[in-house]
Amino acid sequence: MSQAVGQHHPISVYLKVWALLFVLSTMSYLVDYFHFQGYLRWTLVLIFMFLKAGLIVSIFMHIAWERLAVIYLLAIPPLAIVVLIILMSMESDYTFFTRNLFFGI
Amino acid sequence: MSANMQEKEEINNDGWDGVVNDWASDRQTFDMPWGKLMMWIFLLSDTFIFSIFLTGYMTVRMSAVADWPNSSEVFALTIAGQHIPLLLIAIMTFILITSSGTMAMAVNFAYQGKRRTTFLLMLSTALLGASFVGMQAFEWTKLIVDEGVRPWSNPMGAAQFGASFFMITGFHGLHVTAGVIYLLVIANRVRRGYYEEKGYHIVEITGLYWHFVDLVWVFIFALFYLW
Numbered sequence: 001m002s003q004a005v006g007q008h009h010p011i012s013v014y015l016k017v018w019a020l021l022f023v024l025s026t027m028s029y030l031v032d033y034f035h036f037q038g039y040l041r042w043t044l045v046l047i048f049m050f051l052k053a054g055l056i057v058s059i060f061m062h063i064a065w066e067r068l069a070v071i072y073l074l075a076i077p078p079l080a081i082v083v084l085i086i087l088m089s090m091e092s093d094y095t096f097f098t099r100n101l102f103f104g105i
Numbered sequence: 106m107s108a109n110m111q112e113k114e115e116i117n118n119d120g121w122d123g124v125v126n127d128w129a130s131d132r133q134t135f136d137m138p139w140g141k142l143m144m145w146i147f148l149l150s151d152t153f154i155f156s157i158f159l160t161g162y163m164t165v166r167m168s169a170v171a172d173w174p175n176s177s178e179v180f181a182l183t184i185a186g187q188h189i190p191l192l193l194i195a196i197m198t199f200i201l202i203t204s205s206g207t208m209a210m211a212v213n214f215a216y217q218g219k220r221r222t223t224f225l226l227m228l229s230t231a232l233l234g235a236s237f238v239g240m241q242a243f244e245w246t247k248l249i250v251d252e253g254v255r256p257w258s259n260p261m262g263a264a265q266f267g268a269s270f271f272m273i274t275g276f277h278g279l280h281v282t283a284g285v286i287y288l289l290v291i292a293n294r295v296r297r298g299y300y301e302e303k304g305y306h307i308v309e310i311t312g313l314y315w316h317f318v319d320l321v322w323v324f325i326f327a328l329f330y331l332w
Contacts, residue, residue, distance in 0.1 A: 006216045018206035029195045049327035060209050060316045069127040081156040088164045095168035
């Protein structure tokens with residue numbers, strides 16, 4: 001089994017991912033440099049963020065080659081974080097609303 | 106353990122059946138060195154810590170009534186009369202990605218048994234990490250001394266900016282610093298041949314930690330600096 005002897009993959013894979021990470025970082029920097037605003041900015045920033053994160057986790061951290069049991073161990077608990085983010089964004093919307101009401105803006 | 110593996114090859118190992126088989130019966134669930142599994146569980150818990158910081162930052166930022174400072178301008182650098190927005194953070198991002206690449210190569214060469222190359226790659230990873238921390242110190246100094254930002258106040262607008270900035274980047278910088286020390290210790294042991302008999306899983310485990318630090322920076326870069 002691959003894990004028993006350690007993760008071993010051709011160097012060309014790492015070099016390609018490395019280059020891709022540079023390109024993606026440059027592109028997310030350019031989003032700021034060209035002053036994209038609104039939904040376009042958000043969409044691009046999040047797409048580049050998830051692509052970079054996915055590449056690092058799957059290739060550099062070898063998750064693409066790990067067994068499904070390991071992938072579930074790492075992927076399922078963070079779903080709780082998604083719930084937290086949704087709850088907190090609703091809560092902060094409400095806080096913002098009541099603050100505006102209080103300060104009369 | 107070899108009998109265990111023999112047995113596994115006879116039953117279906119893929120997909121959901123593989124998950125059930127790995128968790129079923131009286132045997133080791135995760136077929137990997139214990140150090141690697143423990144590192145993964147540590148990284149999972151660290152994921153929660155950073156997620157909670159970033160969620161807290163989102164909450165205070167979305168509910169802030171005062172203006173949030175424009176990070177593009179706050180972190181701009183003026184070089185040779187040219188005003189370039191967010192330049193320092195871009196350089197830090199590229200440094201961290203470069204260090205992630207050298208770390209991935211180090212893992213590869215370690216399993217090939219090339220000790221000297223592994224040592225040099227880990228050393229350069231550590232040096233790149235140290236330069237990242239140096240730039241962060243510069244960034245903090247600029248913000249504290251020149252801009253007057255404090256964890257409890259911020260002359261540029263919303264006070265919550267200081268609290269989230271120092272907490273999030275500080276905790277990340279702490280991780281980078283710890284990673285540099287960890288890398289140097291392991292790299293030196295690799296150089297001395299300490300792992301010749303134990304095997305080179307430790308380099309892969311160190312690599313997991315280092316890539317995680319880079320991963321966290323991807324999220325901080327997008328959510329804190331580009332928002």
